[in-house]
Amino acid sequence: MNLSSLNFFRGLQRNNQQFAIIGLGRFGRAVCSTLYNLGYEVLGTDIDKKRVNQILNDKLATHALQMDSTEPGALKQAGIFEFETVVVAIGNYVQESIITTLNLKEAGVPYIVAKASSEIHSKLLHKVGADYVVYPEYEAGCALARSLTxxxxxxxxxxxxxxxxxxxxxxxxxxxxxxxxxxxxxxxxxxxxxxxxxxxxxxxxxxxxxxxxxxxxxxxxxxxxxxxxxx
Missing domain, CATH: 3.30.70.1450 (Regulator of K+ conductance, C-terminal domain)
Structure with a gap:
């Protein structure tokens, strides 16, 4: 039983079988590959073509494509607005993360999970419409402190x-x-x-x-x- 994974995946326990992951860095790649290995259909996207190609080469997603998620037209063309759950895994680029989350919210995506890189970033993501915000570095630090004591x-x-x-x-x-x-x-x-x-x-x-x-x-x-x- 892996309780730590529940902290993130409890927000993904929905009836849909399809997920879109925006941002394929270490965090996004991990979410993408885990969902895919669990049998879900997963679309992975990133502005970096190398990351997209790596996901495809490693067969860690159903589909993967290069795109700029700050452009609503690109999101619509990719069909991301049709997904029930979208994970915004752009943790280190605050502006892009917030704009992407806002684009998804305004388009009516039912459930948005977003990664935060700081407490302020987390608050901003909630304000623009993220339904669930994860803060991996903070959570990992708390877990380490508890394990040490x-x-x-x-x-x-x-x-x-x-x-x-x-x-x-x-x-x-x-x-x-x-x-x-x-x-x-x-x-x-x-x-x-x-x-x-x-x-x-x-x-x-x-x-x-x-x-x-x-x-x-x-x-x-x-x-x-x-x-x-x-x-």
Whole structure:
């Protein structure tokens, strides 16, 4: 289970099977290839012809073409206004990113995901119509800081600034005890969603289930309560 990917892909859980990715740098390329490998039809675009050719050569998208996304006519001609979800992955060129997002919004694209390179950039993208903004560098920095201070946490999905779902290694103090004995909800205010052991995912484990060293718990709750768990 990869919780970190949920933070981005939760916004893409829609009924459509087609996505357009504008900007094929490292981030856009990763989104493009992941969606394509998941079986979706993906159109990748970039103003840089080399990036477009690389996507085509590596077979990481259904279609790819060179275009200037700041030109509404180019977007219309490429058929991008017909897509249900468009990802604006132009993170390092703020003006182009904002103009592209505005073009898509004014054309009535139902769902726009945009990459931000700073907090101000993020606010501007929201103001011009982005439905969901990702800030990869900031999120990666937060994740690194958490992993350095709480090494038992393997993965985290932030529900909001104060609540998360986390994968955490079963603490030594929990070894050999049942879920009922541990009273995780009463003692820590957390809900135990699942146990992962030997690669197998057990959802809603029984109260009589014993926890073992080397296993992983998936819990949801307040970040302050999560931090109170023993390591």
């Amino acid at each position: 709480k090494q038992s946490i393997l993965d985290r999905f932030d529900l909001d600034p104060d609540h998360s779902i986390v994968e955490i290694i079963v603490p030594d103090q929990f070894h050999g005890k049942t879920i009922a004995e541990l009273q995780i909800r009463n003692r820590f205010g957390l809900n135990l969603l699942a146990i992962i052991q030997d690669g197998k995912f057990e959802i809603n484990p029984e109260p009589t289930r014993y926890l073992e060293q080397g296993s992983v718990m998936v819990v949801v709750g307040c970040n302050k309560d999560i931090n109170r768990l023993p390591t």
